[in-house]
Amino acid sequence: MIMLLTGLLTTAALAGGVLSLAALGEVLAERVGVTDLGVEGLMSIGAATAALAAIASGSPWVGLLAAICVGAAGAAAFAFATVVMRANQVLCGLATTFLGLGLSATIGHSVAGLPLPVTFGPEPVPLLSSIPVIGPAFFGQNLLVFPIYLVLPALLHMLLFHTRHGLNMRAVGENPAAADAVGVPVQAIRFWYTVLGGAFAGAAGAYLSLAVIPSWSEGMVSGRGWIAVALVIFSGYRPFNAAGAGLLFGLISAIGFLGQARGWPIAAPVLNMLPYLGTLAFIILPVVLWKRMRRAMAAPAALGAPYYRSVR
Amino acid sequence: MTRFQRFPTAPARLVLAWRAAALVAAALIVGVLLALSGRDVFVLGELVLRSTVGSRFGLEDLALFMTPLVLTGAAVTVTSRIGLWNIGGEGQFYLGAIGAAGVGLYLPGPQIIVLPLMALAAIACGMAWIVVPTLARAYAGVSEIITTLLLNFVAGLLTYWLATGPWRDRVTGALASSGRISDAIPELWGVVHWGFPLSLAIAAGLAAIMTWTGWGYEVRVSGANPGAARYAGMPMRGRVIAVMLLSGALAALAGMFEVAGTVHRLQGGMADNFGYLGIVVAVLARRSCLAVIPAALLMALILDAGIVLQTQQLAATAVLAITGLVLLLIAIGDELAHYRPVAPASSTRSGAAA
Numbered sequence: 001m002i003m004l005l006t007g008l009l010t011t012a013a014l015a016g017g018v019l020s021l022a023a024l025g026e027v028l029a030e031r032v033g034v035t036d037l038g039v040e041g042l043m044s045i046g047a048a049t050a051a052l053a054a055i056a057s058g059s060p061w062v063g064l065l066a067a068i069c070v071g072a073a074g075a076a077a078f079a080f081a082t083v084v085m086r087a088n089q090v091l092c093g094l095a096t097t098f099l100g101l102g103l104s105a106t107i108g109h110s111v112a113g114l115p116l117p118v119t120f121g122p123e124p125v126p127l128l129s130s131i132p133v134i135g136p137a138f139f140g141q142n143l144l145v146f147p148i149y150l151v152l153p154a155l156l157h158m159l160l161f162h163t164r165h166g167l168n169m170r171a172v173g174e175n176p177a178a179a180d181a182v183g184v185p186v187q188a189i190r191f192w193y194t195v196l197g198g199a200f201a202g203a204a205g206a207y208l209s210l211a212v213i214p215s216w217s218e219g220m221v222s223g224r225g226w227i228a229v230a231l232v233i234f235s236g237y238r239p240f241n242a243a244g245a246g247l248l249f250g251l252i253s254a255i256g257f258l259g260q261a262r263g264w265p266i267a268a269p270v271l272n273m274l275p276y277l278g279t280l281a282f283i284i285l286p287v288v289l290w291k292r293m294r295r296a297m298a299a300p301a302a303l304g305a306p307y308y309r310s311v312r
Numbered sequence: 313m314t315r316f317q318r319f320p321t322a323p324a325r326l327v328l329a330w331r332a333a334a335l336v337a338a339a340l341i342v343g344v345l346l347a348l349s350g351r352d353v354f355v356l357g358e359l360v361l362r363s364t365v366g367s368r369f370g371l372e373d374l375a376l377f378m379t380p381l382v383l384t385g386a387a388v389t390v391t392s393r394i395g396l397w398n399i400g401g402e403g404q405f406y407l408g409a410i411g412a413a414g415v416g417l418y419l420p421g422p423q424i425i426v427l428p429l430m431a432l433a434a435i436a437c438g439m440a441w442i443v444v445p446t447l448a449r450a451y452a453g454v455s456e457i458i459t460t461l462l463l464n465f466v467a468g469l470l471t472y473w474l475a476t477g478p479w480r481d482r483v484t485g486a487l488a489s490s491g492r493i494s495d496a497i498p499e500l501w502g503v504v505h506w507g508f509p510l511s512l513a514i515a516a517g518l519a520a521i522m523t524w525t526g527w528g529y530e531v532r533v534s535g536a537n538p539g540a541a542r543y544a545g546m547p548m549r550g551r552v553i554a555v556m557l558l559s560g561a562l563a564a565l566a567g568m569f570e571v572a573g574t575v576h577r578l579q580g581g582m583a584d585n586f587g588y589l590g591i592v593v594a595v596l597a598r599r600s601c602l603a604v605i606p607a608a609l610l611m612a613l614i615l616d617a618g619i620v621l622q623t624q625q626l627a628a629t630a631v632l633a634i635t636g637l638v639l640l641l642i643a644i645g646d647e648l649a650h651y652r653p654v655a656p657a658s659s660t661r662s663g664a665a666a
Contacts, residue, residue: 037457041636077640087643090397090457091595095639098588102633109627218629223465230458269473276465280444283459287452308318 002133008254009137015257016250017148018043018208022228023235023242024152025200029075030232031160032193033173033302037093038078039201040225041100046071046205048108051116051216060118064206071202072195074100079194083187086306097225105218113217120144120211142211149243156239169193173300176307186307201225223276230279234286236297245282252278314653322649327598330645338638351624360617370616372502376574377612378605380405382511383566384590385597385604385611386518387559391456392599393522394555395535400445400460401563402587403467404438408564410471411437412571413578416493417479426495431568438564439557441467446556450549456556464587472580479578488580497573507569512605514562519601531555563587585632589615592639598646614638 022039029036036042046067054063074096081092120142128139138146160166169189171179176186208224209216227249235241256271264271286297343353364370384401391398398404411433419426445459472488479490497505522528534541534551541548566586575582589611596607618631 081640081644085644085647087640087647091643092640094399094588094591095636095643098632098636098639100636102629102631102636105629106627106633223462226458226461226465230462233455233458267473267477269469269476273466273469276462280459280462284444284448284452284454287448287454 006133006136008251008258009133010141011254011257012247012250013137013145013149014141014212014250015253016247017145018204018212018224018246019228019231019249020148020243020246021152021204021207022201022225023231023246024148024156024239025197025204026229026232027156027197027235027237027239027242028200029194029197030303031173031237031300032169032190033176033300033305033307034079034082034190034194034197035089035093035229035304036075036078036096036194036197036201037090037229038074038096038100038198039228040221040223041097041104042071042074042198042201043100043205043208043225043228044104044221045074045100045107046202047209047220048104048111048205048216049202050206051108051111051209054116054118054210055111058118060120060210063118063210064203067202067206068199069202071205072199075195075198075201076191078198079191082306083190083194086308089304089306101219101221108216109218111216114215116210116214116216118210119214120207144207144211148207149247153239153243160239170300173302176302177310180307180309190307201228204228227275227279230283233299234279234282237300248282249275249278314656316651317654318650319652320650322646323652326649326652327646330649331596331642334641334645335638338634338641341637342634356620356624360620363620364613364616368502372504373616373619374609374612375501375504375508377615378608379505379508379511379573380566380570380586381589381593381608381611382515382604383569384563384586385593385608386515386590386601387562387566388590388594389597389599389601389604390518390522390531390555390562391559392594393535394531394552395538396449396552396556397457397591398442398460398556398559398563399457399591400442400463400560400587401566401590402583402585403460403464404441404560404563405567405570405583405587406464406467406471407437407441408434408567409571409578409582410474410567411435411564412568413474413479413490413493416495416572417491417578423495427497427572430495430572431565434564434568434571435561438560438562438567440560441564442556442560446553446560449556450552468581468583471578471582475578475580481577486577490578493571493576493578495572496576497569503574505569505573507573511566511569514565515601515604522601527551527554563590566590589635592635595639595642611635 022043026036026039049070050063050067053066054060078092078096081087082089122141123143125139129135138149160169168179168184171184172186172189180186208221213220231245231249232242235245253275256274259266259271260268346356347353364374384405387401388398412430415426415430415433419429441463442460445456448454448459449456475488475490481489481491483491497507499505522532530546531551534546534548538548570582571578593604593607593611596610597603614635615631621630622628
């Protein structure tokens with residue numbers, strides 16, 4: 001039983017990291033009022049870039065860095081269109097997804113399906129990794145797992161809820177006109193946090209192709225970016241909740257993997273539906289069941305609306 | 313000195329001008345990238361023209377591409393009229409294909425009866441597929457964007473499972489494919505089947521409904537100004553549900569046409585992004601059901617050009633990237649069309665301040 005639990009949690013922590021990273025980035029963008037529906041595309045191109053850069057350089061860290069840069073660059077294009085030019089965010093998000101999916105397949109088809117020579121392998125942290133159940137899951141794997149679930153959410157939480165800058169960020173997402181009136185640079189904050197969110201999405205893609213799978217193939221992101229966007233809504237736009245939700249969905253995929261490994265009499269495609277159906281349930285049920293929670297978990301008021309300084 | 317001011321409306325001629333500029337810009341970017349990768353752009357361009365509008369095969373291909381695009385584009389357009397986005401066209405397309413294939417595979421009978429039944433089954437499946445997002449939207453206010461989208465992946469997996477499992481081809485053993493369905497939509501011109509004129513007629517019919525019926529009027533008002541619609545006592549919730557179900561049915565019909573007209577099987581991955589490209593078609597059509605037709609033609613041209621590029625050692629998905637680029641630039645162009653030059657501010661300031 002303990003063995004089974006450890007195994008499940010280990011798989012969950014590994015697979016859920018992708019969702020957590022991407023969701024954390026999306027929390028940043030949505031808190032400042034930008035819905036970035038391009039996450040799926042930014043993750044794809046991050047995954048492909050990471051694989052290419054890791055092969056070329058022989059280091060997974062270079063791969064991760066390259067993916068972060070590409071994710072940020074893609075998000076900069078998106079932010080240019082939506083923040084600077086104030087174009088429709090839904091459309092530009094979809095466009096970014098198409099661009100990312102298309103470009104990643106175009107640049108990556110030379111390495112498609114190849115096993116990668118360098119990946120983020122397990123590097124157990126001494127002592128901590130021998131804690132039963134949680135030790136192997138969070139400290140016995142690659143060195144990114146621990147930061148994804150604890151360090152990054154803590155940093156983002158501090159930034160958003162315990163600094164003046166974070167207050168400004170949230171003001172930009174809730175009431176940009178008021179923020180503008182007191183001298184907060186609305187457009188700059190929106191632009192740069194959307195770019196930073198894209199960097200997270202790129203990193204999530206790199207984590208997927210260098211640690212989880214680890215290999216690159218076309219269509220490997222398979223909706224994880226969209227699940228991450230849904231998790232942000234489910235998490236009420238809070239970093240710790242977002243990372244936790246990623247872990248929860250890692251657990252749902254881990255149950256699917258377990259079913260395949262143990263030869264449950266359910267076809268693999270049906271088990272693979274679990275994360276999507278789970279996301280759907282988790283996004284609809286809370287709203288239906290706990291109506292009171294709606295306000296506490298509500299989206300930033302100005303989410304999705306471009307900001308126009310009123311005509312003078 | 314003139315300055316540019318944003319107006320709440322964008323005049324059609326400005327939109328067209330900016331879109332033309334966006335398309336030219338997209339073509340230039342793609343051309344430069346192709347030239348940088350060592351290909352002769354002019355030879356490629358000539359090849360694209362010859363294999364699309366310049367030959368009979370090309371024209372037949374265009375019509376085949378247009379058929380599902382008109383329907384998925386109309387599916388997104390009808391929801392956009394009421395201010396919603398159905399991003400689940402891909403999934404509803406699959407469900408339509410499943411419904412049609414199920415009837416086609418397991419219901420023997422004369423074609424004249426089976427074909428309409430296939431269409432009905434497809435429509436029922438497509439509506440069933442959008443029912444959960446619809447009710448969540450109408451009664452709990454859950455964003456339909458994510459819910460419709462998530463079901464696309466489920467539908468893709470369901471199709472794959474059926475095509476590799478219970479419905480797999482036991483005769484020829486084709487990979488990830490059901491057996492051949494004998495009932496086919498009759499052909500009209502070469503490989504172009506009757507689904508093509510039918511889809512155009514459906515788009516025209518929808519345009520008529522939206523423009524001339526009370527129902528269409530209420531849908532348009534509900535989308536343009538929900539507050540006013542509620543104040544006027546229009547049944548918003550009922551309209552939202554009806555429009556979403558209609559949208560699911562349209563996308564599903566595209567799946568049925570594809571199964572019964574072109575592919576004649578249920579295949580894993582057969583939706584081939586038609587559902588997602590429907591969103592692009594709807595954006596190009598700017599909420600007009602009639603404009604869906606030229607928009608679908610443009611999208612079909614891009615897809616056809618993509619096939620030519622594929623023969624030039626470019627990945628099949630390069631066309632998806634090109635579509636994304638076009639969509640991004642058009643979204644920017646549509647926003648820029650809201651700006652018009654106005655007279656110097658100094659003389660009008662006192663009047664405008666009131």
